[in-house]
Amino acid sequence: xxxxxxxxxxxxxxxxxxxxxxxxxxxxxxxxxxxxxxxxxxxxxxxxxxxxxxxxxxxxxxxxxxxxxxxxxxxxxxxxxxxxxxxxxxxxxxxxxxxxxxxxxxxxxxxxxxxxxxx
Amino acid sequence: xxxxxxxxxxxxxxxxxxxxxxxxxxxxxxxxxxxxxxxxxxxxxxxxxxxxxxxxxxxxxxxxxxxxxxxxxxxxxxxxxxxxxxxxxxxxxxxxxxxxxxxxxxxxxxxxxxxxxxxxxxxxxxxxxxxxxxxxxxxxxxxxxxxxxxxxxxxxxxxxxxxxxxxxxxxxxxxxxxxxxxxxxxxxxxxxxxxxxxxxxxxxxxxxxxxxxxxxxxxxxxxxxxxxxxxxxxxxxxxxxxxxxxxxxxxxxxxxxxxxxxxxxxxxxxxxxxxxxxxxxxxxxxxxxxxxxxxxxxxxxxxxxxxxxxxxxxxxxxxxxxxxxxxxxxxxxxxxxxxxxxxxxxxxxxxxxxxxxxxxxxxxxxxxxxxxxxxxxxxxxxxxxxxxxxxxxxxxxxxxxxxxxxxxxxxxxxxxxxxxxxxxxxxxxxxxxxxxxxxxxxxxxxxxxxxxxxxxxxxxxxxxxxxxxxxxxxxxxxxxxxxxxxxxxxxxxxxxxxxxxxxxxxxxxxxxxxxxxxxxxxxxxxxxxxxxxxxxxxxxxxxxxxxxxxxxxxxxxxxxxxxxxxxxxxxxxxxxxxxxxxxxxx
Numbered sequence: 001x002x003x004x005x006x007x008x009x010x011x012x013x014x015x016x017x018x019x020x021x022x023x024x025x026x027x028x029x030x031x032x033x034x035x036x037x038x039x040x041x042x043x044x045x046x047x048x049x050x051x052x053x054x055x056x057x058x059x060x061x062x063x064x065x066x067x068x069x070x071x072x073x074x075x076x077x078x079x080x081x082x083x084x085x086x087x088x089x090x091x092x093x094x095x096x097x098x099x100x101x102x103x104x105x106x107x108x109x110x111x112x113x114x115x116x117x118x119x
Numbered sequence: 120x121x122x123x124x125x126x127x128x129x130x131x132x133x134x135x136x137x138x139x140x141x142x143x144x145x146x147x148x149x150x151x152x153x154x155x156x157x158x159x160x161x162x163x164x165x166x167x168x169x170x171x172x173x174x175x176x177x178x179x180x181x182x183x184x185x186x187x188x189x190x191x192x193x194x195x196x197x198x199x200x201x202x203x204x205x206x207x208x209x210x211x212x213x214x215x216x217x218x219x220x221x222x223x224x225x226x227x228x229x230x231x232x233x234x235x236x237x238x239x240x241x242x243x244x245x246x247x248x249x250x251x252x253x254x255x256x257x258x259x260x261x262x263x264x265x266x267x268x269x270x271x272x273x274x275x276x277x278x279x280x281x282x283x284x285x286x287x288x289x290x291x292x293x294x295x296x297x298x299x300x301x302x303x304x305x306x307x308x309x310x311x312x313x314x315x316x317x318x319x320x321x322x323x324x325x326x327x328x329x330x331x332x333x334x335x336x337x338x339x340x341x342x343x344x345x346x347x348x349x350x351x352x353x354x355x356x357x358x359x360x361x362x363x364x365x366x367x368x369x370x371x372x373x374x375x376x377x378x379x380x381x382x383x384x385x386x387x388x389x390x391x392x393x394x395x396x397x398x399x400x401x402x403x404x405x406x407x408x409x410x411x412x413x414x415x416x417x418x419x420x421x422x423x424x425x426x427x428x429x430x431x432x433x434x435x436x437x438x439x440x441x442x443x444x445x446x447x448x449x450x451x452x453x454x455x456x457x458x459x460x461x462x463x464x465x466x467x468x469x470x471x472x473x474x475x476x477x478x479x480x481x482x483x484x485x486x487x488x489x490x491x492x493x494x495x496x497x498x499x500x501x502x503x504x505x506x507x508x509x510x511x512x513x514x515x516x517x518x519x520x521x522x523x524x525x526x527x528x529x530x531x532x533x534x535x536x537x538x539x540x541x542x543x544x545x546x547x548x549x550x551x552x553x554x555x556x557x558x559x560x561x562x563x564x565x566x567x568x569x570x571x572x573x574x575x576x577x578x579x580x581x582x583x584x585x586x587x588x589x590x591x592x593x594x595x596x597x598x599x600x601x602x603x604x605x606x607x608x609x610x611x612x613x614x615x616x617x618x619x620x621x622x623x624x625x626x627x628x629x630x631x632x633x634x635x636x637x638x639x640x641x642x643x644x645x646x647x648x649x650x651x652x653x654x655x656x657x658x659x660x661x662x663x664x665x666x667x668x669x670x671x672x673x674x675x676x677x678x679x680x681x682x683x684x685x686x687x688x689x690x691x692x693x694x695x696x697x698x699x700x701x702x703x704x705x
Contacts, residue, residue, distance in 0.1 A: 002485045002632075002650030004672040007542070038586050041603050041700040043631040043651035044483040045586035078649055080639040087643065104642060104675075107683065 002044045002078065005105045008114055011098050015090040017064030018111060021056040021103075022086035024069070028053035033076050048076040056089060063115055064091075072097055079104065121202035127158035127167050128199045135209045145209065152215040155203070156188040156222060159196050180303075180328055181218065182247060188222045197223050239319025240311040245328030246301060249292035254284040254311035254319075261312050264295050265323070265391065266305035266413070269338040269364040271298055272500035275308075275390060284311070301326045304333025304415055306367050323368070336416035337370030337387075341409055341425040342468065342503035346401075354401040354429050356385070356393055360471040364391025370413050373420040374399055374427075377406040377510065382420075404432015404464070406510035426510030430466040431560045439512050439536035443574040446482055446584040449540070449548070458548050460538040461559055467508055469563040472499035474655055475684070477566045479671040480549035482584040486631070486651040487570060488550055488671035490592035490702075493627035493653040501597055506565055506572075512536055514564075516572035519598035528598035533572040537564065540580075549580060553673040589629035589651050590702035597627070599704040606630070606698050614701065615664055615691060619657055621703040628654035630668070630698040645677030645687070646697050654701070655686065664691040 012018075030051035038045035052074040058067055072089070073096045074081055087103030088111050099105030123129040131154050139145040147155075157171035170191070174184050200223050203209075204216060211219070234241040234252060240260070242252040254260060261278035268277075282293030295301055305326045311319040345359035356374070358365045366372060370387045376399070383399040401407070407427045410420035442460055444450075449457045474496040477488040495502055507515045513536050519528040540548040546557035550570035556562050573595075574580045590601025604617060621628045631651045632641065641648045647670075656667040670676055670685035680687035689697070 002647050003481055003483050004479055005675075006481075036586075038634075039588060041605075041631055041702075042486070042586045042588050043489075043649060044485040045634060045649060046483050047634045047649055078647070079642055081642060082639050085642045101647065102642065104645075104647070 003100065005100050008106055008110060011090060011105075012111075012114055012118075014092050015063060015098055016093045017067075017070070017089075017091040018062040018115065019056070019058045019064075019070075019089045019091070020060035020062065020087070020108065021058045021070075021089045023081050023083050024055045024057045025083055026052055026054050026081060027071065030076070046078075048078055049080045051076050052081055054081050062088070062111060070095065074102060077102065121206040121208070123199045123202060124195045125158065125193075125199050128155055128196065128203075131155055131158055132203065132207075132209070139209050147203075147207075147209055147211045147215050149212070149215055149218065152211075152218050153184070155200070155219070156184065159188045159192050159200070159222070180245075180247075180330075181221075182328060185218070185221050192222065235324060236322040237320050239313075240309060240322050242309065242322060242324050246307075246324075246326045247328035249294040250281060250307065250309065250324075251289075251291045251293070253288045254290065255313060256284055256286050256288045257314050258284045258288075258311040258319075260284065260290050260293055260309060261318070262293070262295055262299075262307055262309040264299040264301060264305050265308050265364065265367045266302070266335055266338065267299050269340045269366050269391065272363065272498065274362045275364065278308075278310070280312075281309075301329055302333075302335045303327065303330035304413065305335060306369070333413070333415040335413075336422075337366045337411045337413035339366045339370075339372065339409060339411045339424045340364065340500075340503075341427065342500075342506075343471070344409070344427055345466065345468065346407065346427055346429045347466075348403045348429060348431055349398055352400060352402065353398040354405065354407075356397050356399055358392040359468055361390070361392055365393065366391060366411055367413065370411055373410045373412075375408040375410070376401050377408055377426070379405075401429055402432070403429050405429045408510075425507060428508050428510050430464060432464060438538065440534055442536075442538050442540075443571065444579040444581065445540060446580045448584075449481075449580075456540075458540045458542070461541045461545065462512075463537045463539050463547075463559045463562060463564055463567070464512075465558065465560055465562045465564050467506060467514070467563070467565050467568070468503065472502045472565065474653060474669060475673070475686075476552050476563065477671055478551045478553040478673045480547060480551060482549050482580060483586055484550075484570070484583050485671050486587040486589045486629075487573060487583060487592055488566070489629045489651040489653045489669070490589035490627065491566060491569060491596070492669055492671060493589065493629045493655070494593065494596055496653065496655045497622070497625045497627040498597070502565065502569070505596060506569060509534070514568050514572075516569055518573070518576060518595045521594060521598075521600075528594075531576060533576045535568055535572045535575055537568070539567055539571065549574075586649075588702065589627075589631070590704075593627050593702065593704045597704060599626075602703050602705060604701040604703075606695055606701050609695070609701075611691060611695060614695065615657075617703070618654065618666065618701065622654070622656060626704045628701065628703045630654050630666075630694070630702070631700045632697055633699045640697065644697065645675065645680075646689075647675070652698075658688070665689065666691060666694045668694075 033048045036045045036047045079101050090098040157167045234243040240254045260282045262281045263278045282290040284290045308323045343360045347355045349355045366387045368389050373384050375382045409424045412418050445456050472495045474492040477492045479488045505517045518531040520531045550567045552563040593601040634649045653669040665688040673685045676687035
């Protein structure tokens with residue numbers, strides 16, 4: 001689903017952890033979401049991919065209690081994860097990945113500036 | 120007196136002889152020659168008086184006068200004219216002599232006009248058969264029709280090569296074609312391009328001999344006129360795209376303040392723009408009616424070209440036009456909206472139209488801003504022309520709809536006001552103009568209003584916010600059939616050629632990525648699935664083919680592409696891997 005990322009000011013307050021992390025393993029894949037009807041070649045149909053349970057290795061903690069790794073849930077969304085994917089992960093207190101595009105949602109520079117401004 | 124047989128001609132000539140006897144300075148001039156021709160034209164079914172009236176019609180060219188006279192010319196009358204020319208007792212002025220000689224076919228109809236021009240280029244005669252004159256041997260003659268150009272997207276340098284000077288330096292009957300074709304009274308600007316690539320100075324002529332009258336008024340590109348508050352009871356008036364014309368040089372524009380009735384006239388300068396520092400009395404929110412004349416047409420300024428509003432005025436109160444409903448994601452369960460509207464009164468255009476202006480909002484319509492951005496790259500004038508400020512807080516956006524029976528496109532005008540749904544902090548919820556300026560009195564409005572009009576036309580933001588195809592938008596804006604090409608299975612050479620041809624021909628191009636089935640491909644690539652991107656250009660660097668792409672978010676791109684402005688270069692092989700469909704127009 002190619003809507004732009006949600007405004008960071010809406011998402012950051014919900015993030016218990018903000019990590020620089022990497023997907024180590026996809027542990028579980030949820031059922032495929034209902035297929036959206038759309039013309040061939042249409043964009044922005046809102047089609048989502050299955051939820052996933054993934055293990056991430058934490059390289060740096062920008063917000064929250066320090067941890068080395070964490071098992072987190074990727075909800076049904078317009079992206080999918082596989083081992084090796086990396087970037088900033090925003091995680092809520094239920095250990096669900098926030099941000100419409102997971103680690104591709106926000107740039108580190110933007111996150112770091114926003115977190116610094118909150119301190 | 121020579122022995123003149125035709126009674127009508129004889130009567131006129133006798134009268135002239137009598138006058139000449141008492142006043143030796145009497146000569147046959149143009150007026151007397153016309154009287155004689157009226158007597159000749161009387162065989163065309165007219166009386167001499169009505170023939171004279173016909174010959175004296177305003178705007179009639181000399182060639183047309185000669186044609187009328189020739190139509191009624193008998194053998195006897197021809198001999199009579201020969202006697203007047205060769206054995207007459209009343210002297211003829213040179214122009215009258217050549218006029219009468221043209222009627223009997225002895226000479227060219229026009230006395231040879233003195234050539235006009237400069238050391239590099241001289242134009243001779245009228246333009247009945249085209250443009251003729253002299254330059255250096257081998258020079259190309261470049262021309263632009265300044266009377267036709269304001270309506271299009273030509274810059275003053277966008278000339279057409281209309282001919283080449285031969286070994287004697289002469290060129291003949293060169294013509295502008297298509298939209299640039301000359302009409303009577305048009306201003307034609309020309310220059311000679313030398314073999315070494317340098318060009319001579321411009322020469323401008325007013326086209327003559329192409330018709331009975333100058334019927335084309337000065338065109339006005341009203342979308343290039345920018346009004347800004349100068350803060351002292353004055354409004355600055357400027358051409359917001361100075362490389363292109365507002366109107367033809369010498370045209371006079373009248374701007375009437377609808378509130379005060381005050382009228383201000385201005386003459387368009389040699390570059391087709393307003394004189395530097397031109398301003399008019401007014402204040403933010405004032406509406407100005409614009410009219411123009413080329414000195415021949417609409418001299419009373421009775422016909423209006425359009426209206427312009429000075430940005431920043433107090434917004435009109437009340438909802439002027441019902442707004443399209445929000446997307447279903449932004450409605451509460453009881454159907455009430457989660458967001459309210461705010462009236463935006465900024466300028467429609469700040470610096471013309473740019474592909475970087477569009478920014479997708481929180482709605483699934485990426486195909487729309489990516490298509491509009493592609494059109495802004497290929498044909499910005501089409502977007503400037505499609506939206507009109509009605510001067511009353513409303514705007515009309517003109518879309519195109521195909522009649523599938525006839526294959527023709529018809530206009531679909533959609534009227535909207537400046538109310539946009541806004542977030543809690545005041546910025547637009549849906550499409551906006553990219554940049555930090557989201558102010559209700561200052562944000563450039565063209566893109567959010569075009570998107571709003573699109574939602575109005577289709578029924579709601581929900582109707583446009585669940586995916587679509589850029590090729591449909593190309594059709595609905597340009598009135599040209601859109602094309603889709605599958606990228607995955609295309610031969611790379613064919614894909615490259617298709618893309619290049621479309622861009623070189625100034626056609627908009629966009630590309631869509633794959634949907635859910637390929638999502639894992641996209642994470643960490645900087646490109647997103649189920650998304651539409653504008654294709655702005657192509658280049659080859661060290662033999663590598665690169666496609667220049669823009670994300671309609673105005674940000675987010677593969678690493679290593681400079682500022683995060685959403686614009687990036689992608690190697691063709693990666694483009695073919697990540698993108699599913701190429702869309703363009705014929």
